[in-house]
Every structure is written in C-alpha cells, then in structure tokens.
Amino acid sequence: MNGPGRPKLASLSDFQFGAVATEMIEDVLLHLAQQNEQAVQEAAGRMGSFRETRIVEFVFLLSEQWCLEKSVSYQAVEILERFMVKQAENICRQATTQLREKTEPQNWRALKEQLFDKFILRLVSCVQLASKLSFHYKIISNITVLNFLQALGYIHTKEELLESELDVLKSLNFQINLPTPLAYVEMLLEVLGYNGCSVPATWLHATCLTLLDLVYLLHEPVYESLLRASIENSTPSQLQGEKFVSVKEDFMLLAVGIIAASAFIQKHECWSQVVGHLQSITGIALESIAAFSYAILTHSVGANTPGRQQSVPSHLAARALRATASSNM
Template sequence: EYVFLITKELRLDPLAGYHAIELLQRFMVKQLADLLTASTPPGAAADHPKSQEDAIYDNLKERLPLIVFSCVQLASKMSIHSRMIDSDTAVRFLRSVGHSVSKQALLESELMVLKGLEFRLNVPNPLTYTEILLEVLGHNEPSVPVERLHHLCHHVLQFVTLERTAVYDSLLKATVQCVSPSREQREKFMTVTEDCMLLGVTVIAVAVFILHVRRWQQVKRLTVFDAAVKSSLLLH
C-alpha cells in the first residue's frame, strides 16, 4: 500500500510501482534469510533465538520506510515511461511524511538494496504481463474493448496485490481441499504465487467477467487460462 501511495503522490507510472513491489519482496526475502542465518546481533542473547529474531525484525522495521522508498526510486530509474526520482524530490517527500533523512542516507539505502539484489533489477512484474496479454487479446479479437479492460485490470490487479496473502491462501486451500495445507503443499504452491503470467491472465479474466459476463467464454478460448488453472490444480 505504501508503494502505491508513493507512486500516486509522485505521479509515477504504475509500472514503476509494481516493479518496486517485486524488488521489495525479493530484497526482504534475501535480507531476512541472510540476517537469520548470520551471527547473533548485538543485544540479543545467543541462547535465546527468539530474542535474536525480535532484534532482527525490530531493526528491519525501523529501516523499512527508507527501504520501500529506495525500491520505488530504483524502479523509477528503470522505467522508460516514468520520471526519475531525484535526491531533492526524495528528501522533500520523505520529510513530508515524517521521515527526516539526508541525501547521504538515501544513497546508502539505495546502494544497500542494490547490493542485496545483487544488482539484478530487471525482474518481471504482473502489470507488464497484463498489458502485453491485453495487446495480444486486442490483436486477436478486435471486438474486445481493450481500453475499458485496461482500466478495469488496474483496479483488479491492485486489489489482488493489496490482498495478496488472503487471495493466494484461499486459492491454496481450495486447490488442496484442506483448511490447513502442509508445509510441502505451501512450498509447491510457490510456483503459482510467483507466476506473473498466470496472475496477468487471471486479472484479465476477472476484468472481462466484470465488464461483460457473455465475453467470458470468448476470452477463455483466446488465453491460456484453462491450462494455467489446470497446472495449478496438479499441486494437489
């Protein structure tokens, strides 16, 4: 939600926002994995693992706003359709939301994220797949109102992104037909949660259903939706 608010406030291209979310997720996963496997941080007792975890989470919590902004800033630099966030704009914005930081701190945070991601910034995001699929859909079936679908898709994708945990948790439980999926089932399901193509296709399908229920069967034939859903069901 914070990423979407920054993107809107700074009038960035929506693609930059979704790119930033992907960067943030990848960075946080790696950062947590590295910190949890590292030596006990100062102030945490070696014989109390819970204290160590609490210290790690507290440390990340303090830095999270700046980390999130750094991901947005990096994403803006990667986007050809979005203006780049310069250091002056970044400092002013962060101060306006109650975070007083220096340009040096911003630079260090950005560098930390870059190193954490091993400078791999060209990552897929669901909006890119959604827009490409819409172009293909419009080319294959000119009667489909692509512009109206594009507008709806933005709302659907934003909702799914904000409610990601609940949406995928419900899908997993429905897939395995169990209210308490095992760890193995959750690990296998990761391929579904990380599939941007599947999410893009599903978002378009939902948008079409909202726009015009009668077009539902038509879009199913023109996309790989059936195959994608069937592949996810194989996890059971």
C-alpha cells in the same frame, strides 16, 4: 500535486494497442514466458512474505502522490519484496553458520530493530529506483524523498539515501528491472487484439489495472482461497502452503486470471471466448483460468461469477489448480 513544470500522470486513455509488429510481440511473449518459468522454478519458501496489504498500500499511495505510472508501483513492490527476502535469507544464513561453528551469536533483537528502523527508507529507495527505470528520476529528486521522510519523522542525509539505494542494488546484484504482472497482462491483451478477440483490449485494460491493484492489496486472501480450492480443504497445512508458493510467483497465471475476470465484468457473454483465446496463447488449462478468475471476482464483485454460473465445475477447477501447483513444484 501537479505543480508548474511537473509532468502529469499519463492517462489510461493514452495507452495504445495494435501499434507493435507481430514479430516483436512473439519475441517479447516468448521472453516473458521464459522469465516466468524461471521465476516459478526458483520460488522459495519466503517469497511473497512482503507483499503484505499495508506495505503494498503504502507503495501505491506514495506512487500516486508522486504522480508515477502504475508500472512503477508494481515494480517497486517487486523490488522491495526481493530485497527484503534477501535480507531475511542473510540473517538465517548467519544464524546457521554461527550454530555450526559455535561462535558467539549476534544480538538478533538488535538486527531486527535495525531492519525495522530502516524499512521505510528501504521502501522509499525501492520506489525511487523503480521510478528511475521508468525515466521519472527528474520527478523524484533526492530532495523530494528527504522531505517526505522528514515529514514522517525520519531524518536522513543525501549520503544515507544514496547508500540505501546502493544497498538495494548490491543485494539484488543490480538486477532490479524485474518483470511484473502488468507486463504479462498488457502483452496478452496485445495478442488478444491481434487474435480478433470480441472484447476490445482498451476496454479490458483499465479494468485489468483495477483488478491487479485488488490482487496486490488482497494478495494473501486471494491466494489462500486458491490454495483451499486446489486441495479441497479449508485448513491447508504449512507444507501445502509452502509448496503453493510457486503458484504465487506465476505471473502468467495471474495475468490470464486478471484478464478473464475483466472480460467477465466488461462483457460476460464473451467470457468463454476470451478464456479460450487465453488458453490457446498460454497453454494454461481452461479450468485453471476459470478458477483464478473466480477467486478474483469473488474478492471483488462477489456474486454472479463464472463459478456461480457453473461454466466450470468446482471439482474440475480444483483438479486443474492441483495440477498447476504440482507441475510448478
């Protein structure tokens, strides 16, 4: 993939911590916390519906094929998620209006087929838009995108490609520079380094990326296990699932869970110290951090997780998650 004159994907070893002034770190962390709080409060019933495993895997593989940084793949998933949610909301809104005004209903099957037919085009447009935010627009040219689509059997023109990007931009009011869990993870790692954490941030960073990929790919199973733990019931109701959406949109909670799980993998004897630092930085309960890291580790390494070592009793973890969900609703 690295042809002549083509930039190579940045190595993880090139990532540096400790190069940013503490004042800037404090400002950015505060800004991220405010963004996260707003996202949690605005979480709607259909949020997360398009973070489906096959979709995420497609975006990840495409980003890898085009030699994009990890941040681009996460941002592309978030742009696509919000765009598709908007599309679904628009269809529901049209249906409600037609029922109220008793007008001739549209052919919903045709609308569904139209969404389906354009989905790959929309997905690729989201990746291309995310890449432009990271200054990779010279790598992913329109020709590259059109050739890729043609290889999949989708024939489009440059005009259709530009129209697709514009549709995504307009639907999201041109607000596509969306926060991703990676931004929260990396900022918290930066703060941990300044706080004297015994596990180097550079050690944790690569493991965090791997686990973040895992959570994106296993989004539904990971959060289903969290939901079951929070209600202490293996069969949550639809209403309980809908109320738990705010937890799914809490990127700060996800970030601390990812870092805690990474710390356990890298240096499990320092796990409690890392979790303590994370609690001090974010204000998230120790039990909630432990519960999330337990869920992540259960779906990755399996045995010998913090929960199995009984660092935090399961009933306390469940109580903490219930409190987190309640405070977000």
